[in-house]
Amino acid sequence: MSGFNNFIKYTAVMLLCTIIVTSCNAQNKTNKKTTMDAIKKKNNPVYSTTDVSKVTLAEEEWKKILSPEVYEVARQKGTERPWSSKFESFKEVGTYYCAACGNALFKSNTKFESGCGWPSFYEPISKSAIIYTPDNTHGMQRTEVQCGRCKSHLGHVFEDGPKPTGLRYCINGVVLDFEKAQAAEKKYNEKND
């Protein structure tokens, strides 16, 4: 009888160990992902290139999690100096995201050289990617474009762009993050898995 009890005890212990090991592995995977995201945007808990839920933060919170340069443009509606963004003449194939929240905004195949000094696109990645607001400041009638997820200021849209839309989204490069196209990304992931 005691042999049977021992067998039960042994089985129970083995089962428990399996559960612990399995949950540890799951935990490690979660940690790995969290760490990768954290490297990308440390100190920014709302940054995500996959979460589409709206972000509403108090301005003091934004100030804490964004760099001064991004904060100035994104939250104070500032404008970066023309010709100062590396994205102005950037030609890599991929996707541009909001630097404040990670929302996908533009694809590189809708980018064009407008000569205006700021990165320019003729079409956003989706209708919901952008919010449009009338802007009558500085004695001009313009349309401001904001991030559809976090309402950060991105730039303005003008009606002097190329076909097929005829629009020019004139965007501050400092509020853009860029990620190379999926093929390159996939190769990178396979190599590092």
Ligand SMILES: [Zn+2]
């Ligand atoms: Zn955003």
